[in-house]
Every structure is written in C-alpha cells, then in structure tokens.
Amino acid sequence: MSVTKTGGPGAVGAARPEPLPPGLMKMGVVLALGPILALLDTTIVNVGIDPVTRALHSSTAAVQWVATGYLLAISLTMPLSGWAVGRFGARRAWLSSVVLFVLGSALCGLAWSTGSLIAFRVVQGIGGGMIQPLGQAIMVQAAGPSRIGRVMGTLLLPVSLAPVLGPILGGLVLDHLDWRWMFLLNVPVGLLTVLLAARWLPVADRSGLPVPRLDVTGLVLLSPALTALVYGLATIGAGGAAGPVAVATGAVLLVAYGWHALRVGGREGRAPLIDLRLFARRGFAVATANGFLQGAVLYSSMFLVPLYYQQVEHTGAVAAGLLLAPQALGTAVTSLISGRIADRFAPRPLILIGIGCSLLGTLAFTQLGRGAGPADWLVVGSLALRGAGMGIVVIPGMAAVYSSVDKVQVPAAAGAVNVLNRLGGALGTAVLTLVLQEVQEGQPGSAGAAFGTTFWWVLALSALSIAPALLYPGTARKPA
Structure with a gap:
C-alpha cells in the first residue's frame, strides 16, 4: 500500500x-x-x-x-x-x-x-x-x-x-x-x-549521511523562549509580575527565533532546530494547529476535573486522580480503533466525529454547581465520551502530520508537534486557571458554579478545533 x-x-x-x-x-x-x-x-x-x-x-x-x-x-x-x-x-x-x-x-x-x-x-x-x-x-x-x-x-x-x-x-x-x-x-x-x-x-546505516551542525543561535533563542513561556503560563495565575514578564520575554524570544529560522532555513548545510518552512505545507500546518488546540483541551481538563473534586467534593488526591480513569479508558479504546481505520480513510470525518464526542462529553460539566448538578453516572459517561473523542482525534491527526512530510523530515516534525502540544497544554491550563480564579472571586461561596462556568470555556476551546479540522481532506485518495 x-x-x-x-x-x-x-x-x-x-x-x-x-x-x-x-x-x-x-x-x-x-x-x-x-x-x-x-x-x-x-x-x-x-x-x-x-x-x-x-x-x-x-x-x-x-x-x-x-x-x-x-x-x-x-x-x-x-x-x-x-x-x-x-x-x-x-x-x-x-x-x-x-x-x-x-x-x-x-x-x-x-x-x-x-x-x-x-x-x-x-x-x-x-x-x-x-x-x-x-x-x-x-x-x-x-x-x-x-x-x-x-x-x-x-x-x-x-x-x-x-x-x-x-x-x-x-x-x-x-x-x-x-x-x-x-x-x-x-x-x-x-x-x-x-x-x-x-x-x-x-541500528540504522548512517554511512554517507551528512552530519548536521547544531543551530546554536536557534538553541539560545528557542529553548529559553519555550522555557519562559511554560514557566510564565504556569505561574501567571499566582499574581505578581513574574508570570507576565516571563510570558512577554518568551514571546519576544520566539519572534526572534522565527526571524532566525526563516533566514537560515534555506542555506545549504544549515538547518534550524525547528524548520518553520514545514508549516508552509497545508497538511502539517492544519494538523499541528489542531494538535495545539487539543493539547489545550486535554491538559486543562485533566487539571480542572481532579481540582473540582478535591476543592468542592473534598475527595482525596488519589481518588480525584482516579476519576480520570473513564476518560483514559475511552481514549485507549478509540485510539486503537481509529488507528486501524486512519490508514484507510480521510481524516476530516474522523476528526470531526471525535471533536463532536468531546463537545458532548463536556456539556455535563458546565452544569457543575447548578442545582443538584449532573448525576454520577452522567459524569462517568461524559468523561468516557470525552476520552473517546480525544482518541478518535489524535491518531488521524498524527498520521496527517507525518504523512505530509518527507521521511528525512520526520524527526524535526516530531519535535515541532510535541513542542506545540506542550505549549497548547500550558496555555489552556493557564487561561482556564485565570478564568476559574476570576469567577470564584466574582461568585464567593459558589465554588461548584465557578467550575461549571469555567467548563463553558473548555467547551469553547473544543469548538475552536473545528476550524482547522474542516481544512483536512474529506475524501481519501486512491493509492498510487
């Protein structure tokens, strides 16, 4: 094939x-x-x-x-x-x-x-x-x-x-x-x-292959940029100037790296740490944008769900972590299934189905703190549905990333994909932490309802991922 x-x-x-x-x-x-x-x-x-x-x-x-x-x-x-x-x-x-x-x-x-x-x-x-x-x-x-x-x-x-x-x-x-x-x-x-x-x-045969030079300038710019962004996003909710200053510093360094990478990317014998020219490929750009948003949704929800049960339901740390089990099991089952069909069918319908499952699975959490709140069976089922949706989305998206680049570009593509996924997770968690804090301060004494309001933002993040998903191919091409 x-x-x-x-x-x-x-x-x-x-x-x-x-x-x-x-x-x-x-x-x-x-x-x-x-x-x-x-x-x-x-x-x-x-x-x-x-x-x-x-x-x-x-x-x-x-x-x-x-x-x-x-x-x-x-x-x-x-x-x-x-x-x-x-x-x-x-x-x-x-x-x-x-x-x-x-x-x-x-x-x-x-x-x-x-x-x-x-x-x-x-x-x-x-x-x-x-x-x-x-x-x-x-x-x-x-x-x-x-x-x-x-x-x-x-x-x-x-x-x-x-x-x-x-x-x-x-x-x-x-x-x-x-x-x-x-x-x-x-x-x-x-x-x-x-x-x-x-x-x-x-052991791969590397005889005759050129040995790349380390992009020292890119390393000096990109690694501190990502470190500052992750640190700033992780601490911005604690108040003070450290978080915003770190985010601003990371953003400036990231722009400087972009200028550097585009300047040296086409030169013979030189390659930037992450080649931004990969994003000129529609498939790579669409898939990494979707992965960035999915990272924001996944990591932020893995932060919010245990936190709700610890702060509002007074559940222990281990038990709160175990509440994510239905979501993980849903992801495990559907990732195995979607992996079998992602090699045979176009990604767009699969990814849209997965996003739809994630959206439906998030709705119950928007009702936290309102009345009696969602029933336990609904929470468990919703977590499983959210996980199933994520499992459906991830595999076709990853297949799309790697099938859009040449074999020699796969290591660089893997680095870019994982970096953006991490940044998405850090950004999503930081934004939702700030939202939760603002809502809690505006609604004192109603901690459960504050979480419900914050999950509307999770729903919005999931909905945003529909935009890049619509740019995936909707029909599979016949093999050559």
Missing part, C-alpha cells in the same frame, strides 16, 4: 492494510515504555508533593519547583530532538535520553535536600524531554506512511493509561514505602527498557 502526496494529510487509499510485522510490534513495545515511564513519573510526583514537603522540612512553594523544574527542563531539550537524530542517530539518541532519565531518577531517590531534588529533577527532565518525539520519529520512519495510524494507535494505548496508573502507584508507594521510591521505581523499569531497546531497536 502506498501514499500519494497531495500537499495535504490523509492521502491514503481505503484498501485493506497489510498486517504489522512482529519486529515492528517489538519496537512499538520498547518505544512505548519510555513515554510511559515519563508520564507515570509525572503523575506519581504530583500526588507526592505534600509528603516530600514534610520529609524535607520545606515549603510548598519551594517543593512545587520539583514539578516545575522538570517541565521546564523538558521544554528546554525537546526542540533538540531533530538535531540529535541527525547527529547521533535516532536509536543512540533515544537510548541516551532513557539512560539520562533513569540516572536522574536514581539521583532524585538519593536527594538530601529540596535544592538537590530540584536539580536532579532537571537532569531527569533533560532526559525525558526527547523520549517521546524521538520514539515517534523512530516508529514513523520504520512503519512507513501506510501503517502510521495503526502504529501510533498501538503506541497510544498503553500511554493513555499512565495518568490512571500514576495516582494508584503513587498512593501505594506513599502509603507503604518512603517517598524516595516514587523515583527509585523508575530505575529497574528503565534498565529493562534499555536492555530491550539494545536488543530490539535496529
């Missing part, structure tokens, strides 16, 4: 796809373990902030940097993924990222103070930042255009369950073991991942 390039995504025929070879499935298992490690670590640590604060005799404001420092380190290194593949090879770069993540985990487990723990979390984040984009690049290049949807659907299945397993594991660790085991548990799983990767990931 082949792909006809049309300048837009989804240019695949509707013939029955060939089965995935066992070697490719083994690669998928290994490459899924890396993102699972990183996601589990993030969710476990979020549950354990309070015990770490007590154990290290620190303040909540200081210990919050254990989570924030990790996210900033990821933002700092993620743009390097495309260059790392060209310089070291995808296999070596991915293995190095996992090894650094495991080393950072071991050091976190040995931390003796808040400062040392924050520093080691930064090491962990530097390794974790490139695991997902590098893994995606390896799988897409190995799978080929006709199998992208099924491969990405298979990868997303276990990854989507990590936000559910994280709070459970975190609760068990904190109930029965020392907080240090939140990090030390990564070590044996990470070492197993490295051993399996060394055996199952093929």
